[in-house]
Amino acid sequence: MRLSRFYLPVLKETPAEATIISHQLMLRAGMIRQQGAGIYAWLPLGFRVLKKIEQVVREEQDRAGAVELLMPTIQQADLWRESGRYDAYGKEMLRITDRHDREMLFGPTNEEMITEIFRAGVRSYKDLPKLLYHIQWKFRDEIRPRFGVMRGREFLMKDTYSFDIDKDEARRSYNRMFIAYLRTFARLGLKSIPMRADTGPIGGDLSHEFIVLADTGESEVFCDRDLLDMPAPDINVDFEGDLQSLVDQRTVHYAATDEMHDVEEFEQKVSSEKRVSARGIEVGHIFNFGTKYSKAMNAVVMGPDGKEVAAEMGSYGIGVSRLIGALIEAFHDEQGCKWPVAVAPFHVGIINLKAGDEAVDGACTDLWRQLESQNVEVIYDDTRSRAGEKFARMDLIGVPYQITVGPRGLKEGIVELKLRIDGSKQELSPEAAVNFIKEKIAEGLKVH
Amino acid sequence: MRLSRFYLPVLKETPAEATIISHQLMLRAGMIRQQGAGIYAWLPLGFRVLKKIEQVVREEQDRAGAVELLMPTIQQADLWRESGRYDAYGKEMLRITDRHDREMLFGPTNEEMITEIFRAGVRSYKDLPKLLYHIQWKFRDEIRPRFGVMRGREFLMKDTYSFDIDKDEARRSYNRMFIAYLRTFARLGLKSIPMRADTGPIGGDLSHEFIVLADTGESEVFCDRDLLDMPAPDINVDFEGDLQSLVDQRTVHYAATDEMHDVEEFEQKVSSEKRVSARGIEVGHIFNFGTKYSKAMNAVVMGPDGKEVAAEMGSYGIGVSRLIGALIEAFHDEQGCKWPVAVAPFHVGIINLKAGDEAVDGACTDLWRQLESQNVEVIYDDTRSRAGEKFARMDLIGVPYQITVGPRGLKEGIVELKLRIDGSKQELSPEAAVNFIKEKIAEGLKVH
Numbered sequence: 001m002r003l004s005r006f007y008l009p010v011l012k013e014t015p016a017e018a019t020i021i022s023h024q025l026m027l028r029a030g031m032i033r034q035q036g037a038g039i040y041a042w043l044p045l046g047f048r049v050l051k052k053i054e055q056v057v058r059e060e061q062d063r064a065g066a067v068e069l070l071m072p073t074i075q076q077a078d079l080w081r082e083s084g085r086y087d088a089y090g091k092e093m094l095r096i097t098d099r100h101d102r103e104m105l106f107g108p109t110n111e112e113m114i115t116e117i118f119r120a121g122v123r124s125y126k127d128l129p130k131l132l133y134h135i136q137w138k139f140r141d142e143i144r145p146r147f148g149v150m151r152g153r154e155f156l157m158k159d160t161y162s163f164d165i166d167k168d169e170a171r172r173s174y175n176r177m178f179i180a181y182l183r184t185f186a187r188l189g190l191k192s193i194p195m196r197a198d199t200g201p202i203g204g205d206l207s208h209e210f211i212v213l214a215d216t217g218e219s220e221v222f223c224d225r226d227l228l229d230m231p232a233p234d235i236n237v238d239f240e241g242d243l244q245s246l247v248d249q250r251t252v253h254y255a256a257t258d259e260m261h262d263v264e265e266f267e268q269k270v271s272s273e274k275r276v277s278a279r280g281i282e283v284g285h286i287f288n289f290g291t292k293y294s295k296a297m298n299a300v301v302m303g304p305d306g307k308e309v310a311a312e313m314g315s316y317g318i319g320v321s322r323l324i325g326a327l328i329e330a331f332h333d334e335q336g337c338k339w340p341v342a343v344a345p346f347h348v349g350i351i352n353l354k355a356g357d358e359a360v361d362g363a364c365t366d367l368w369r370q371l372e373s374q375n376v377e378v379i380y381d382d383t384r385s386r387a388g389e390k391f392a393r394m395d396l397i398g399v400p401y402q403i404t405v406g407p408r409g410l411k412e413g414i415v416e417l418k419l420r421i422d423g424s425k426q427e428l429s430p431e432a433a434v435n436f437i438k439e440k441i442a443e444g445l446k447v448h
Numbered sequence: 449m450r451l452s453r454f455y456l457p458v459l460k461e462t463p464a465e466a467t468i469i470s471h472q473l474m475l476r477a478g479m480i481r482q483q484g485a486g487i488y489a490w491l492p493l494g495f496r497v498l499k500k501i502e503q504v505v506r507e508e509q510d511r512a513g514a515v516e517l518l519m520p521t522i523q524q525a526d527l528w529r530e531s532g533r534y535d536a537y538g539k540e541m542l543r544i545t546d547r548h549d550r551e552m553l554f555g556p557t558n559e560e561m562i563t564e565i566f567r568a569g570v571r572s573y574k575d576l577p578k579l580l581y582h583i584q585w586k587f588r589d590e591i592r593p594r595f596g597v598m599r600g601r602e603f604l605m606k607d608t609y610s611f612d613i614d615k616d617e618a619r620r621s622y623n624r625m626f627i628a629y630l631r632t633f634a635r636l637g638l639k640s641i642p643m644r645a646d647t648g649p650i651g652g653d654l655s656h657e658f659i660v661l662a663d664t665g666e667s668e669v670f671c672d673r674d675l676l677d678m679p680a681p682d683i684n685v686d687f688e689g690d691l692q693s694l695v696d697q698r699t700v701h702y703a704a705t706d707e708m709h710d711v712e713e714f715e716q717k718v719s720s721e722k723r724v725s726a727r728g729i730e731v732g733h734i735f736n737f738g739t740k741y742s743k744a745m746n747a748v749v750m751g752p753d754g755k756e757v758a759a760e761m762g763s764y765g766i767g768v769s770r771l772i773g774a775l776i777e778a779f780h781d782e783q784g785c786k787w788p789v790a791v792a793p794f795h796v797g798i799i800n801l802k803a804g805d806e807a808v809d810g811a812c813t814d815l816w817r818q819l820e821s822q823n824v825e826v827i828y829d830d831t832r833s834r835a836g837e838k839f840a841r842m843d844l845i846g847v848p849y850q851i852t853v854g855p856r857g858l859k860e861g862i863v864e865l866k867l868r869i870d871g872s873k874q875e876l877s878p879e880a881a882v883n884f885i886k887e888k889i890a891e892g893l894k895v896h
Binding site: 001005006008009021030033035036037038040041042043044047067068070072073074075076079091094096098100102104106113116120121122126127130132137139141143146153154159169241264348384413 | 489498524
């Protein structure tokens with residue numbers, strides 16, 4: 001992608017309304033533009049990262065056996081009256097009346113609708129389990145939207161719903177998502193810690209929040225340090241098998257958000273040198289809520305004994321658009337974003353130090369073509385900006401590998417390769433740069 | 449994908465509310481489920497087709513040089529007051545009031561928002577041209593939604609916006625989209641005809657609708673038969689070059705929707721044996737509307753002469769969710785859908801005639817694994833349904849290649865391969881079936 005064709009409105013100043021670093025950097029790097037309180041347009045740079053996060057989330061859902069569909073954003077009020085939540089939900093629900101005075105709403109979540117879809121098509125225990133998910137924009141009319149995409153009103157959520165014949169099977173579905181979530185966040189480069197959580201208005205008796213530690217996190221969290229050192233299950237994990245021991249290995253350790261925190265238990269179970277108390281960002285939340293919705297909405301299936309039973313359900317959310325904020329909180333420095341390869345908007349930036357010079361233009365274009373033919377994603381700064389501006393912009397947007405091409409080096413057959421991760425630089429031939437990068441990108445994209 | 453894990457609620461009866469074949473088949477094949485007037489949930493089968501259409505649309509936009517971003521569904525009323533369309537738009541705009549009594553709306557289109565984004569970041573003619581697009585759900589509160597996804601209220605649209613320094617450059621952007629649209633529909637297997645069109649409330653003086661002929665089309669259309677025989681420009685078309693002659697080759701022929709139809713001109717320009725009068729489905733619409741929005745909203749750039757000029761703009765829409773209806777209208781028979789490989793929800797269906805039989809199960813699983821390892825997308829009917837039901841279901845959902853595996857054939861090392869396109873069947877070894885299919889799928893997915 002030529003930068004001159006791209007749309008990258010970077011800002012020199014930090015907008016005053018942004019109080020946390022991820023919000024500041026998303027605005028400064030031209031990733032988002034506010035279109036109302038808690039409502040953002042995803043500019044091309046931010047959109048690319050969002051899509052990559054979405055794709056990682058999707059792949060791990062598919063791997064865990066969930067099936068994707070897509071529910072509409074607008075829902076009928078009557079559907080929510082069936083569960084009793086239409087009146088209960090309060091002002092966070094964006095209520096809408098259409099031209100025929102029908103009561104509708106912009107979906108804040110989809111338990112009701114998925115239950116309606118399930119009951120319309122599933123009759124027998126033989127069709128279970130069912131794990132269905134979608135990745136769709138939701139709206140919650142937060143009274144005080146803040147922190148950019150971290151607590152927006154219109155936000156992208158992946159929500160999965162499970163339907164099972166009994167509690168044991170429901171637990172298996174729950175475990176699938178538990179493990180899928182650990183893998184998802186790990187692939188994004190984030191260490192997530194599952195914590196006992198309050199089930200809140202969704203209801204149910206089994207629930208975990210997945211928390212990424214960050215100083216700017218909204219919640220105070222407490223856990224055993226051993227959890228921080230535990231790697232996520234690797235690609236060989238068998239989602240058809242029994243995942244209970246993998247889950248138990250984690251849940252045996254103390255980990256709780258402040259709502260669920262029990263000081264006495266914490267001090268009893270965790271030796272003082274292992275006690276972590278920190279701030280965290282909630283990036284996922286999973287619930288098993290039994291038959292709360294299936295009973296209210298008559299979502300029943302025929303059991304093996306010929307009797308109808310209400311399906312055991314769970315729901316499982318990941319804040320896809322919020323994750324981009326969490327990632328920046330985790331990966332940045334004074335100069336800007338530092339994207340891991342797996343979610344970088346571009347893998348490589350090419351900086352042309354003398355746009356208009358035939359030799360330099362030619363060398364840059366060659367590099368660009370060579371890299372793109374290897375499926376490496378390139379942003380090529382072909383503009384006439386000053387060199388300093390080009391360097392600063394490439395660092396701000398956080399491209400992991402940056403190749404600078406200038407007339408002087410080129411005479412000696414040399415370009416400069418900079419690694420955003422540590423700022424290290426090396427001079428090498430264009431071919432050597434391409435080979436080095438190819439390997440690094442392949443490594444960064446490998447799924448473990 | 450195992451059918452037992454998938455969610456495919458096929459219907460035996462045709463729902464009474466569906467009057468056209470695409471709507472009937474989408475409901476019967478379990479592709480969509482209505483969630484309100486003109487509002488549909490995309491069930492897993494329909495979702496897969498929708499995603500593939502979206503991806504083809506995206507690839508051709510990218511090829512033509514457009515840059516993707518994503519604007520939110522909810523917009524501020526004040527933005528639309530700037531262009532004067534807030535009051536003018538009428539009841540098709542879904543108006544919303546939030547908890548703080550702010551006036552908002554669910555975007556029916558995005559001229560205003562993209563103009564706001566453009567003016568915030570582009571200052572100079574040097575940054576032009578800009579071609580920006582997004583693929584996002586829109587809402588138009590149609591008084592009488594009908595024909596399923598063909599005229600829904602919540603629908604998926606790809607909309608591109610172009611910004612240029614003058615009319616000549618704007619024409620180049622227009623031509624890019626003109627050619628990209630021909631390629632997009634051709635890749636989907638559809639013959640589209642660009643027709644002179646009324647510009648309607650968007651305004652402007654240059655506009656074409658892209659029409660696919662279908663008996664159930666909403667518009668009456670008139671054109672020269674030569675247009676039907678003209679292939680779309682192939683993959684070697686140079687979007688950076690001059691596309692005018694490619695556009696002229698088409699626009700020189702008479703083609704108009706009924707709103708723009710001129711009987712006298714038609715009869716004068718087209719010899720009687722070449723006059724086509726038919727019904728058509730509008731799948732795309734492109735507009736050049738000059739400075740209508742840029743002037744109203746002060747989206748100006750510095751020209752080469754140092755003077756500020758309002759950007760010349762155009763907008764270019766494709767009805768992504770509507771296309772799935774157009775595709776079914778074009779590709780179906782008595783038994784159901786007949787998907788072209790490029791958009792088929794699955795490439796191959798495997799029908800197990802004796803689920804539970806070790807040998808048959810094993811052979812099916814082998815076939816499935818072999819095909820999936822070649823990136824062939826498989827739906828494996830591992831259920832205990834009767835054979836006739838399995839055959840009918842596979843035809844209904846329209847899987848292009850169907851392999852039936854039964855105990856008798858298997859003893860002789862033979863499976864049956866059926867082609868959905870013509871119903872032809874052949875018996876062959878599983879290896880031969882895999883090889884045959886691999887080649888056909890590669891051919892079907894090749895971009896010309």
